[in-house]
Amino acid sequence: MDNPDLIVSVVVGDGEAETGPTATAWHGYKFIDPAESGAIFPIIHVNGFKISNRAIYGTMDDLEMAALFTGYGYKVRFVEDLANLDNDLAASLQWAVDEIRAIQKAARSGNPIIKPRWPLIVLRTPKDLSGPKHLRGQFIEGSFNSHGVPLLNANKDDEEFAPRPEINTIIPEDASLRMGQRKETYNGYQPLDVPDWKKYTVKKGTQDSCMERIGEFLHDVIEANPKTFRIWSPDELISNKLGAVLRERGRNMQWDPSPVSPTLASSKSCRTGLFPSYESFMGIIHTMMVQYAKFMKMAREVPWRNDVSSINYIETSTWARQEHNGFSHQNPSFIGAVLNLKSSIARVYLPPDSNCFLSTIAHCLRVKNYINLMVGLSLPEEAERHCIAGASVWKFASTDEGVNPDVVLVGIGVEMTMEVIAAVALLRKKVPELRVRVVNVTDLMILAPHSLHPHGLTEEAFNTLFTEDRSIHFNYHGYPLELKGLLFGRPSLDRVSIEGYNEEGTTTTPFHMMLCNRTSRFHVAAAAIKGGTVVNPKVAVVDHELVSGMLHEAESYKKYAFENGEDVEGV
Structure with a gap:
């Protein structure tokens, strides 16, 4: 997002494609504005097997796959000619780039395509194509045996040790063409211009809603950082009283035929992210949060990688106030998920009032390399001292x-x-x-x-x-x-x-x-x-x-x- 010339090619295995987050992520392009952002280009690698079982996508024929992803809104192309695989894939990649550029050109010229169909490639190959065909009477290529490490003794068994020198010729000499060395993978963080939170504080004796004050603060954060801050929320900005963020800028939803929906123009970016949600729903994205934390931990241990932005979660509609939803919506377990992370990156805050929450969120938006969780709903100086002390x-x-x-x-x-x-x-x-x-x-x-x-x-x-x-x-x-x-x-x-x-x-x-x-x-x-x-x-x-x-x-x-x-x- 906000890298208009960047195309990110995402290879998704047919086993991974079955999981809940990925099954939902096929809709992600509906939130990407081709006028201001780059594009995600998915390649589903259908090789038929998971660790020891058939993949669901691997059991589907081309007609079924085309129907599924056409229904998701994609334009589908199959690559499955093993005799001519390299040329077929190269031509298909060029086709995908041309389709993406056409969609972007239309959007950037002021005549956007309504509900554009983004390209998607289904790549069918045997599992472990180009690996060992078989070993000691066991099939490797084309079977689940290739999923793990099929050659466990390559360091001492001449039969298993068979390197192919031409592999090294694939690696580009120009480092900028190597995926891991592209600056977009390690140099994306930009600090935010965070307003003075004290301007939004609640005076003694007033009954202002905590989240309404936070909404006013976040509104001004967006205005001050139109290309470096983005709020993600499943469906709860209004119900969580954060509607102020939509005052001038609407939801960045590209597929929206309803005439009664809010304005859909938005420039909110994703350098630093904020994810407000009902407390009970946070468990749904628990494992994704943990994976980002693992990436963050490793990124900090690599000397050439720059700082990464913190990801900030706000838990609202907590178990203590469930007059309408009930037992199904009472689940504070996301706190424990963050507590289990590496201590150097995990932070959990439970501010007791509006002013403490303002001080806390201002701090969280400024810091980097953290997972910050804020739960909840004095004078400004008292709140600041209290929050600094913890x-x-x-x-x-x-x-x-x-x-x-x-x-x-x-x-x-x-x-x-x-x-x-x-x-x-x-x-x-x-x-x-x-x-x-x-x-x-x-x-x-x-x-x-x-x-x-x-x-x-x-x-x-x-x-x-x-x-x-x-x-x-x-x-x-x-x-x-x-x-x-x-x-x-x-x-x-x-x-x-x-x-x-x-x-x-x-x-x-x-x-x-x-x-x-x-x-x-x-x-x-x-x-x-x-x-x-x-x-x-x-x-x-x-x-x-x-x-x-x-x-x-x-x-x-x-x-x-x-x-x-x-x-x-x-x-």
Whole structure:
């Protein structure tokens, strides 16, 4: 994209073509504007076999293949004359280039072809063509035996070691003609001009939507970077309140016959990418994210490759707010997928409010060589300091500004943090002698030991923030097991308790979701009381009475939501 003279030839094996991402990717050309971008030119290599089974495409005849890809919108050409393969393929490649240039010329002259049919080649050959025909009585060429490494002993067996010197003559002497040495493969990153996020902040006491503020910020990012930034979103820009990005520039959808669709002119580019989506749908692209991360890791280890742009994900419509979609849309597992990546490239942020989110997204758009995941939905200077630190004590919510606490309550995620604050308000009424420190974590990686992650807190810093010996209760947006993995290696973990998403819920009210997953203010307050009894004898005296009362109240709120279809007023 935004390389108008570049044609990328993509060879897709017939086994790979069966997979979900590739099966969907055949529609990708419908988002490529031939007036401003280059072209993708697919070659489906049909050799009939996968590792040990027939490929589905390999069982389809030419008529079936032509019908399938004509239906996808392509102009199909077959290359299958083995006796004249080189000439047939060369002529077909020239045909494809001519077809592409004709489509681009029409678009760039102001007379674009409506629904142009882009070229696609189906190349049929035996599997492992030009490799060994057979070895020790086993067929190699034309069978699944060629899929792995058929010649395992070539380094010590003369029969297997049979190099063909003419192979080297294929490699171009001109390095610019070698695919791996083309500058487009390693020199594409351009830094963004990121606006000052403080201009978009929410003032105290206002009720602006977090995503609406982010949308206004991203609108100006697009205007400042029309050729170096692109937003990808399956279908959720409007529902996620990011509609501001479409104010002047519409979706870059080339096939759109509907007269009521938004404007379709767009110059948004793909040097730095942003992918906002519903939390539950992120798992669909989990493996593609991991593959990009693997590429990024290896790219950083190659001295001649330049920096690559970070890919930025925004999770919205989280499990905590599923009044309409229900249990099927409750899945925060993408957080764990990012946590499993190499620590040098993985970042997970859970900003607690609009201003922290603005500070976080501005940072993510500036940095390179990362996978950045932002989850969710103070004054600007406070937000910036908090986000730079990754976590901080929220003095306004703590007892005596968090000094000398009996227990530490930690909120990670918007709703989780709000419940922690509500729990502290409850505790002030029910048990004022309990001293509470409230900590909010926005950068999840600070919880890992510093030896395992560059953002991880040192032991001294961890103890300063969370105390050396007080009970700590985490109210976490994701799966509790993820936090246990991050905290592993920290001393005195027997003082830690964690609640998060526990696969409980349905199409229900927001507070009922908190109650079902034991992340409500009542459950947080109960955990705080239990933790405080260890060091505060005044709390220990009333421990059982207070905890029982909290959990009883939680059940009454749950019953109310179930019977009335809404939460208790004001909750």
